[in-house]
Amino acid sequence: MTYLVKLGELSLKGGNKAGFEKILARNLVALLKGSGASIVSHDGRFYIHCEDYAVNHVENALSHLAGITGWAQARKCEKEINTVLAACVDEASLCFEQGARSFKVESRRTDKSFPLRSYALNCQAGDAICKTFPSFKVDVHHPDVIIRVEIREKAFIYGYEKKGLRGLPVGSAGRGLLLLSGGIDSPVAGFLMTLRGMSLNAVYFHAYPYTSDEANRKVIKLAEILSPFSLGLKLFMLNFADIERRIQEKAPASWATVLLRMAMMEASSILARRNKCKALITGESLSQVASQTSENIYCAQSRASFPVFRPLIGTDKEDITKKAIAIGTYETSILPFQDCCALFSPQHPVLHASIPQARELYESLDLAPLISEAIKNKEVHKLFRRFEASK
Numbered sequence: 001m002t003y004l005v006k007l008g009e010l011s012l013k014g015g016n017k018a019g020f021e022k023i024l025a026r027n028l029v030a031l032l033k034g035s036g037a038s039i040v041s042h043d044g045r046f047y048i049h050c051e052d053y054a055v056n057h058v059e060n061a062l063s064h065l066a067g068i069t070g071w072a073q074a075r076k077c078e079k080e081i082n083t084v085l086a087a088c089v090d091e092a093s094l095c096f097e098q099g100a101r102s103f104k105v106e107s108r109r110t111d112k113s114f115p116l117r118s119y120a121l122n123c124q125a126g127d128a129i130c131k132t133f134p135s136f137k138v139d140v141h142h143p144d145v146i147i148r149v150e151i152r153e154k155a156f157i158y159g160y161e162k163k164g165l166r167g168l169p170v171g172s173a174g175r176g177l178l179l180l181s182g183g184i185d186s187p188v189a190g191f192l193m194t195l196r197g198m199s200l201n202a203v204y205f206h207a208y209p210y211t212s213d214e215a216n217r218k219v220i221k222l223a224e225i226l227s228p229f230s231l232g233l234k235l236f237m238l239n240f241a242d243i244e245r246r247i248q249e250k251a252p253a254s255w256a257t258v259l260l261r262m263a264m265m266e267a268s269s270i271l272a273r274r275n276k277c278k279a280l281i282t283g284e285s286l287s288q289v290a291s292q293t294s295e296n297i298y299c300a301q302s303r304a305s306f307p308v309f310r311p312l313i314g315t316d317k318e319d320i321t322k323k324a325i326a327i328g329t330y331e332t333s334i335l336p337f338q339d340c341c342a343l344f345s346p347q348h349p350v351l352h353a354s355i356p357q358a359r360e361l362y363e364s365l366d367l368a369p370l371i372s373e374a375i376k377n378k379e380v381h382k383l384f385r386r387f388e389a390s391k
């Protein structure tokens with residue numbers, strides 16, 4: 001089996017192109033590990049050759065690979081006119097079976113020694129298809145399917161194409177630390193940053209024994225689902241029970257969430273520095289909940305010593321949910337186990353916290369030693385979900 005893979009945005013990056021391509025190839029190799037597939041890079045395309053049993057693995061790998069615009073299963077044949085025309089008819093037959101009723105042929109000839117020009121090849125292939133399947137109609141404006149022919153070192157023919165994730169190859173923008181809760185939003189935020197080239201570490205704050213083992217397992221599961229997008233993911237689990245208790249005992253109840261967020265940012269910044277991350281990532285979306293007003297976000301951010309990326313800040317819940325379904329995290333996110341915040345969250349939280357007041361309260365809590373302790377006792381999980389080689 002041969003797959004043809006189209007590279008994405010990185011083909012626009014001028015001088016950096018070779019570097020991006022190298023990272024993309026390395027990522028593809030990592031995702032294909034164990035499949036037995038081989039990769040050839042040629043002229044802005046990757047070609048993957050694999051045995052039939054590895055098809056599932058290869059397709060899973062391609063649907064998790066940032067930096068490609070599309071891919072297709074392709075027929076590969078010799079660059080001989082009749083052989084190419086026959087392959088076009090075979091491909092048309094498959095597309096017809098899959099429901100297409102109109103088509104057009106689009107050829108590209110990188111090898112100019114091929115005797116037919118692209119236009120002539122389109123016409124001849126179109127004729128051959130129409131003769132074999134009279135009810136398959138040519139429609140050059142809105143065809144159900146485009147049958148593409150690429151004449152390169154071999155001829156490649158393909159019809160239906162799958163959309164790639166686009167974006168940039170993971171690792172081209174360094175590493176970010178995702179604040180991963182058990183909710184719907186933060187996994188989506190992490191996913192979106194992988195599309196901008198960031199690989200992920202993640203940190204989860206729990207409050208065991210006030211929170212359950214199931215809640216922890218749920219977050220591990222979410223991190224596992226995200227891991228192939230990030231080409232592996234290290235998850236830190238920090239017990240913030242003492243910190244939450246201190247906040248509850250010493251601060252006004254309405255301030256609990258803001259102060260907890262500040263502590264999370266402080267702990268995350270320490271972890272980010274130690275693990276060579278360049279940014280913190282959260283799933284915040286403006287005004288979605290009380291903790292996400294501009295003022296409260298600003299208070300939390302005041303304890304961060306890295307840029308905080310919030311790819312969902314202007315996105316509504318419905319769109320975030322759709323993305324969560326598409327990347328496969330939704331079903332796990334909606335499991336009912338509570339993370340630490342839900343448990344300690346006040347009934348009437350401050351909505352527009354003032355920075356000077358937040359600072360004063362935060363400093364009076366003397367959380368630094370408790371944060372150091374939580375970091376010292378962290379649990380670490382190295383995750384990389386592998387794909388099955390057989391169907």
Ligand code: ATP
Nearest residue numbers: 179180181183184185186204205282283284291339
């Ligand atoms: P999510 O759906 O991601 O849980 P949310 O809508 O519940 O988000 P908040 O609870 O205000 O919103 O959390 C905002 C962001 O803060 C989260 O998206 C996440 O990045 C971070 N965060 C919240 N709680 C935790 C936690 N227990 N561990 C790690 N990060 C957290």
Ligand code: MG
Nearest residue numbers: 181182183184
């Ligand atoms: Mg949440």
